[in-house]
Every structure is written in C-alpha cells, then in structure tokens.
Amino acid sequence: MPEARHRVIAAGIRRRIAAGEWRPGEALPSRVELAAELGVHPQTVRLAYVLLRRAGVLGGEERKAVYVAHPPAVRTLTDADAPWPFACETTDAGSCAATEELAARLAIPQGTRLRHETVECLDPGGRSAMLVSSWWRGRRGPHASFAAELGCVELTEGQAHALGLLVDAPAFRVVRTRFDHDGRPLETADLLLPMDRWLVRLAP
Template identity: 45%
Template sequence: MDAPYQRLAAALRRRIGSGEWPPGSRFPSIAALAAEYGVDRGVVQRAVGILRREGLLDGRPGARLTVAYPAAVRTLTDPDAPWPHGVGDVERGTAQASDELRDRLGLARRVTVRWERAELLDPDGRPALLLTRWWRGAEPRPHVAARCELRPHAMTAGEAAALGLAAGTAALLVERTRLDAAGRPVETADLVLPADRWRVSL
C-alpha cells in the first residue's frame, strides 16, 4: 500500500492533469494543502517534492511554487556556441583550484582561479540550463577550439535551486574545455541541463 505522501502526490498530480491548476498558475501553499487534506505538513512537503522532481512544479525551495508548462525538449549541438537567449542570475568569485580543475585547466600546482555561474534562459525567460566556468587570470584567453564530454548527472542542491528544480533531478552534464591555438586549456566549464528538457548531440 502506498504511503500517505505518495497518495497525496497522486491526488495532486490528477488535479494538475485535469487543468484545475493550469500551467503558470500559483500552486497552493504547503499550509493550505495540509489543511485541505487533513495531513501533516511533512506529508505535503514530501508529496510536493515528488511533483517537483517530475517537473510538474516550478519554483525554488521556500518560494511560492507554480504549475510548470510542459517542457519543450531542445537539442544542444554546439556547447561552445554563444547562447542565443537571455541570461538570468549570475554569480562570480574566486577559489583555489581543486585537483579536478587543475587537471582540466592543465595547471601544475594549486592556484586561485576565477569562476562564474550563470542561469541561461529559454525564449520564455525561464531557466533552461546552468553554466559554471573556471579560468586563470583576469579574463579567459582567446580560444580556437573546444573539447566536450557528456555524462549523466544528478543535480546538486545548489544547481537544482538555481533552476527551480529538486535536488537529485536527473540531468545531463557537458564538460567543456576551451583550447588556445597551441592546444592548451584556457577555460573549463560545466553545463548542467535537465534531462527531461534536453538532448545533446556532440
């Protein structure tokens, strides 16, 4: 027999599917649903977590959720091409290069690198993917080529929050490293793409 939160998730899923809460509309609060169904808030939170992982709800933890529009599936064919749509929140900083970053950037020792994380938006202005890049120096040096690797990825809490999804949401991760004319890395980046919205063809 299903647990209470699973039964509640199924009931809420049916109501979304019936159009009671159309795409883009505000979803009821945790407190309102707990009162309506006569259950503990924790039950509602777990049920809502299921719906967020399924992509039925948009929004960040602690903020009011909305019913998601059906995800348009796009295909990424050139991870090195300029992004054709808008850019949302951008964070920047510096950090000590981890061993992995040292390998990716071809660094001989631990040094400070700059990083930038940006939400890349779809044509409707909603977050489409997350780009985090690292480089050494004030600005990345010019590049003439890029190498890319693709692998499955479970979103971290930070990545998921930036995209309005639940931690652990299935994603595709493209590891992109830009190279100068001599084949030396000048920048490396992770592109995190929700797996239900993207296909990648490298």
C-alpha cells in the same frame, strides 16, 4: 499491498491539473489547506508535493508556496561550444585557486589563481535552462578548438535553486575545455543541463 497515501494524493493532484483546476504558474493550496480538504496529515501532502516537484509537475522551493510548473522547453544540445541564442545573466564572478581537478583540466599547478564566472542561460520565456561555470587563467581570448565530455551529477543547493529544481536532482554535466592553436588548454567549463529540459545528441 495498497499504494502509499502520498502517491495517491499526488496522482489526484495530477488529475486536477490536467482537468484545468490549476493552471501553469498558479499556486496550489498550502499543505495545511489541502490536508484539511483531503482529511490527511499535512506531512502527507508535503510528501506528495515533493514527489510532484521531482517529476517537474510542480515548481517552487521546499517549505514555500508551490505552483503548477510550466512545461519546460526541451532543447537538443548538439554543439557544446555554440553561443547561447537567448538572454544570459552572470550570477557569480571572481577568482579562486585551482583545485586538483581544475589543475588537471587546464594543465597547470594546483593552487594557481584562476578567474571564475557562472552564467545562467535563460529560455525564451525567461526560465533557467542551463548553468555554465567557467574557469580560465589570465586574459580570456579566442580559442581554436574544444573538447567535451558528458556525464551526470546531482545538483547542489545553489545550482538547484538557480534552476528551480530540488537539491540532488540529476542533471547532465558537460565538461568543456577550450584549446589554443597549439593544443594548450585556455579555459574549462561545466555546463549543467537539467535532464527534464534537454536531450543530448552526439554528432557523427
């Protein structure tokens, strides 16, 4: 059975990138332009671009210009409570009512007013490496210990946009909860780490 046309085109684009025809950060031709060059329908090129975005070869948002993605810096997460060593940007802050899940994580009644903050952690090149959304009650203070649970999620539209990925792209989700000296939850957070940029190493 012959391989799908868009996959053949995607493989050709990979070869051209490897040969140096397009370099990291450089825009590729539009779907219409490349379709005319290859003698195919623009929709076929769109499917090839989507495939290459999912693979991390191309960057850019759907229905906009695409470019050759810079190889992501693959980092290893060993301590989910360690401070981020590079630049961070607060992208959202405010208050919200505790959902059922947040109430369980913080051992509080559902509907309790919480403070909320989302921070985008940037790598040394200025690209997004991780999103951290935190919720806490009252004043933020020092903690004595923490617990972390690792899982996987599909990114929402807003999360994917911030990380430069496609909607529904998979990511590691680290649920981190901080406790006071008596073991009471003080703060909980979701750490979203794109799977193509992170390894997770469990401490012995």
